[in-house]
Amino acid sequence: MRLISLFGLPFVAALASAAVPFKDCQHKVKESIHGPPRGWSRHTPAPKHHMLELKIALPQPKFPELEQHLWEVSDPSHPRYGAHLSKEETDALTAPHSETLDIVNEWLASYGLAEESLIRSSANDWVTIRVPVGLAEEMLDTTYHVYKHSKTGESIVRTTSYSLPEILHDHIDLIQPTTMFARFKAFRSTLLWGNQVQPSVLSESGRTITGPAGNQVDASCNSTITVSCLKQLYNAVAYNTSATNGNELGLTGYLGQYANNMDLQQFFQLENPSAYGSNYTFVSVNGGLNNQTYAAAGVEANLDTQFGFGLTWPTPRTFYSTAGEPPFDPDMFSPTDTNEPYSYWLDYVLSQPMLPQTISTSYGDDEQTVPFTYASRVCAGMAVLGARGVSVLFSSGDYGVGDGDPDPATQECYSNDGLNVTKFLPTFPAACPYVTAVGATVNIPETAIYFSGGGFSDYFVRPAYQEVAVSEYLAKLAPGTYEGLYTSYGRGFPDVSAQGMNFSIVYQGETALVGGTSCSSPTFASFVSMLNDARINVGKTPLGFLNPFLYSTGYAGLNDITVGNNPGCGTQASTYATTGWDPISGLGTPNFEKLEALVLSMD
The missing domain is CATH 3.40.50.200 (Peptidase S8/S53 domain)
Known part of the structure; x- marks a missing residue:
């Protein structure tokens, strides 16, 4: 299987050296869902001061190459069976393009999010930021709400759609929590x-x-x-x-x-x-x-x-x-x-x-x-x-x-x-x-x-x-x-x-x-x-x-x-x-x- 739609995205032309005025850029919907899954209902607007920890996934242009390694080292009939990769090798194969890092950094900086406030994954393919709902809504041109689950009574802060400046669409795969309502419950039956x-x-x-x-x-x-x-x-x-x-x-x-x-x-x-x-x-x-x-x-x-x-x-x-x-x-x-x-x-x-x-x-x-x-x-x-x-x-x-x-x-x-x-x-x-x-x-x-x-x-x-x-x-x-x-x-x-x-x-x-x-x-x-x-x-x-x-x-x-x-x-x-x-x-x-x-x- 090839997840080319996500991991083989083409990159936009080289960036101009001048800073991009992101706040003036027109936003385009990046992801949306029809509505919350069954059981969830919209309750109230999310408090503007409520803190969100947003995880931003950056594209992995070499993922198809990593996937090919996976098939080869996992196939008992292949000469490379068992020749597993190191952390350094997989980091290199999942790292984003340098242009992606530059433009995303520039976008974050335009909202006052400097390097010292960012948390990066080992391969730099995830960036984590902590922002209040009010700022997240401005960055993503969306509105967060509190949603409640009818059976469990639990509440979460989510949205059903978010947007990004069009220039960022090829440089960001996804941002969550936004449209994700999964509860990831433990699997067990009656005690x-x-x-x-x-x-x-x-x-x-x-x-x-x-x-x-x-x-x-x-x-x-x-x-x-x-x-x-x-x-x-x-x-x-x-x-x-x-x-x-x-x-x-x-x-x-x-x-x-x-x-x-x-x-x-x-x-x-x-x-x-x-x-x-x-x-x-x-x-x-x-x-x-x-x-x-x-x-x-x-x-x-x-x-x-x-x-x-x-x-x-x-x-x-x-x-x-x-x-x-x-x-x-x-x-x-x-x-x-x-x-x-x-x-x-x-x-x-x-x-x-x-x-x-x-x-x-x-x-x-x-x-x-x-x-x-x-x-x-x-x-x-x-x-x-x-x-x-x-x-x-x-x-x-x-x-x-x-x-x-x-x-x-x-x-x-x-x-x-x-x-x-x-x-x-x-x-x-x-x-x-x-x-x-x-x-x-x-x-x-x-x-x-x-x-x-x-x-x-x-x-x-x-x-x-x-x-x-x-x-x-x-x-x-x-x-x-x-x-x-x-x-x-x-x-x-x-x-x-x-x-x-x-x-x-x-x-x-x-x-x-x-x-x-x-x-x-x-x-x-x-x-x-x-x-x-x-x-x-x-x-x-x-x-x-x-x-x-x-x-x-x-x-x-x-x-x-x-x-x-x-x-x-x-x-x-x-x-x-x-x-x-x-x-x-x-x-x-x-x-x-x-x-x-x-x-x-x-x-």
């Missing part, structure tokens, strides 16, 4: 307390059942998932990772999700006693906190760290806490209003010379709530991570093909283009072609679970690596099936899957069960981390971007899921599991021994 299922667990004590690898698995794993269950199910009981070979696992937390260390140690005592007393590296991004009070413990953060770190111990591990949108009270003087967590996290990690080889994230939102320009730019950042040798995994979402309503019967699946047509709603960032999206399964034998997010992107065309697999799935559909509800040539997701229900965690000192694709992503990522460990132990490079491997040969190391469907948007079975790839379970769940043999056979 259940462990004592509600304890009797069934006890009744299965000592019995075994046959797992997907043909081995015997504790029968209790059919009702409660533990670290031991996952290692049994996915055939990795005998594998032990190293603490000293340089391999590392990274997990991300956003929007006030804090991993509680006391809960983590209690979890280790219960499920991996060898890890008890071990710790992880905490990294604050954009002011992300590390609140260790029990009341602040996050279900999502606890789930990710307990299973991710429990499965991979003693592999070194990192938890990134990224601040997101603070609560905004339109009746009070409030802090800076931001809700662009992925760009802040990407800014940080791409500025680091060394990164974890595997990173999992369990957050996202409906793709259509994310402006195409922002989605494309964040997706490009994921491509940079892949080119640097990082395997990036995302949960595929918890609402099947529908919106954020967990009940398929009441889901509202409408386009946000003013036409309000019924359609399936893909998830972002899971639908980005440069990440590995993970769906969810349940039970033994495994079936795809009804809430597993999946479908086809409306923004990103189907990449070459999955053309054969996805085309084979589409050929199985009866002519006209769900016609008009999805983009048949879009990037299909998820790519893979893993168990996603009844995970036993420790939350605020008590055992609880959770479910969702938020369970699946850190689980699959943990087995990828083990595969990286195995490769590094024999002097090979980490796997990096996984999808070209998974779709070419890696599928042979996966358990194909052929049963299950995810109803929604008024349909009884919007997508269904079948032989081969499908948009609910992807290519299947991991068989570690088979995958290990495959990855060790590659250069």
Whole structure:
């Protein structure tokens, strides 16, 4: 895929040496949306003094070259497989043209924003400024309003259109927060307390059942998932990772999700006693906190760290806490209003010379709530991570093909283009072609679970690596099936899957069960981390971007899921599991021994 429309823009003629009188230049609409997504309504004009932290994305003219590197170093059949790029190399390939820097600097200076007030990304492709709403409205020829969400009651400051002097249009890709209403919520389903299922667990004590690898698995794993269950199910009981070979696992937390260390140690005592007393590296991004009070413990953060770190111990591990949108009270003087967590996290990690080889994230939102320009730019950042040798995994979402309503019967699946047509709603960032999206399964034998997010992107065309697999799935559909509800040539997701229900965690000192694709992503990522460990132990490079491997040969190391469907948007079975790839379970769940043999056979 080539995102030429965003990353191959032509540049205007060389600038005249005289300063451009920007305030006298005619503005032209840079970006607009028909209206706020469903659930959001305009409330009041935004207070002029309210501070906005605006992130300005500058074009990356060499991105097609970086993308070509990504395909080559990620393709096991290519001579350059595994020859990942350095930070310095990717910075050079994502840097804006010098003319762009000059003219944007001049524009900012014309509003009194000198160099010392600007924050620049490592590659200089993002510029961040802090300005009051009143100044932002003048710069962008727009009007900001406070918008409220009908279901959550939360408020944000946004606009539905902004403009720039025409001379800047080829030098600025996007500015946010403006038209972006995405909430980037954590993916998880209902929290259940462990004592509600304890009797069934006890009744299965000592019995075994046959797992997907043909081995015997504790029968209790059919009702409660533990670290031991996952290692049994996915055939990795005998594998032990190293603490000293340089391999590392990274997990991300956003929007006030804090991993509680006391809960983590209690979890280790219960499920991996060898890890008890071990710790992880905490990294604050954009002011992300590390609140260790029990009341602040996050279900999502606890789930990710307990299973991710429990499965991979003693592999070194990192938890990134990224601040997101603070609560905004339109009746009070409030802090800076931001809700662009992925760009802040990407800014940080791409500025680091060394990164974890595997990173999992369990957050996202409906793709259509994310402006195409922002989605494309964040997706490009994921491509940079892949080119640097990082395997990036995302949960595929918890609402099947529908919106954020967990009940398929009441889901509202409408386009946000003013036409309000019924359609399936893909998830972002899971639908980005440069990440590995993970769906969810349940039970033994495994079936795809009804809430597993999946479908086809409306923004990103189907990449070459999955053309054969996805085309084979589409050929199985009866002519006209769900016609008009999805983009048949879009990037299909998820790519893979893993168990996603009844995970036993420790939350605020008590055992609880959770479910969702938020369970699946850190689980699959943990087995990828083990595969990286195995490769590094024999002097090979980490796997990096996984999808070209998974779709070419890696599928042979996966358990194909052929049963299950995810109803929604008024349909009884919007997508269904079948032989081969499908948009609910992807290519299947991991068989570690088979995958290990495959990855060790590659250069």
